[in-house]
Amino acid sequence: MKLLFENWRRYLIEQDDATAPAKLGARKGLKLVDPADIKTPVPTGSPSQASKKKEIPVVQLSGEVQTHNAEELFHYFKSRSKAAAVFREGWDNTFAYGSWHVEVRIRVKELINYMVANNPVFHNNKIVDYLGAGSFGFVVELDNDHALKIFVGSFDPVGVDFGDWIDKEAESDVARYKGSQEKAFAGSGQTGELMIYDQGRIKTPFEKDWHYAEMQQLRTLSSWLRYVHKIDEFDAAAVKEFNIKLDAEIDALKLYADEHSWSAARKKSAKRFARWSIPQARFMDSLRYLDKKYAKNLLDQLKEILKTKTLKDIRDIRAANIGVAQQDESLPIIFDY
16 A cells, blocks of 8 residues: 555656646545555554553573574464463453464564563473463473473363353462372372463563463373374364263263262153263263273362362363373373362
8 A cells, every 4th residue: 555655646746737736626625635544544453552561571591592483382372362362362352363463473472471470480491391281371382391381371160150151360270270289299199180380470561460280291182092092183074073071981971970960860751860870980981082090080180179169160161171191191180060
């Protein structure tokens, strides 16, 4: 547009001042307007307006580790759509443009630099790989073989019935990670419990803080079993179909573990109750994808959780949120629900 305006202005100057303007102006009283005077409207909610609302202080990164971590996080923002979505969720409602937008990239780089410079969690260990992401956070691998989860919210099962299933303060996840960390340092942690080495808040230049949890590195059950069952990771349809079937088996385990489901089935119909009253060994034999020993250990963990939780509370326990311990492939570790 700028090139067109410049060419048009040059064309006007080159015209005969005595003829061209007079002829054009004579038509229906039209008045010539210099294209340079035409102002391009700024859309409401554009990055330029958002930048005026919340300025990000300029910081100076200190040392190789900080510089490296800032570059890695910015790379994940540009190349990983789910990581970019987490940045949008943790920013504010004015951040409506995609990660491709030039001004958004500039501001996100400023935000990342600010967070890396002002939070010690990014000062000691280098980020070496991107491990995955969910709706409210993403996980990276550190050079000490730990996993670092960076998150901005969590799933709230209580609010689902009211149409508000997002816990923007991530209170449930923060409380769980804090409890696991305290158990680990007190030596009271149980087998199958996620090891949390550190957790806390990530300071941002906005009113909303983010959160982090440094934990043991796990393989997710979904990715591990896709490898075991030789599912082609590049075949999106095959991966989706396998994940659905695997989650269906985990849902069956949750129902089998829940005594309230048994009682409800008994009241509804004898036929439905018979489905869940079969012996455990026979139930395990009906599982197609889960390893029998792993499934038994997962069933025991679910029974323990359901002593204080309901099926609604644990609806987010699925293959993507369950890990496989590196030292024991039969040991499930539920790390997010």
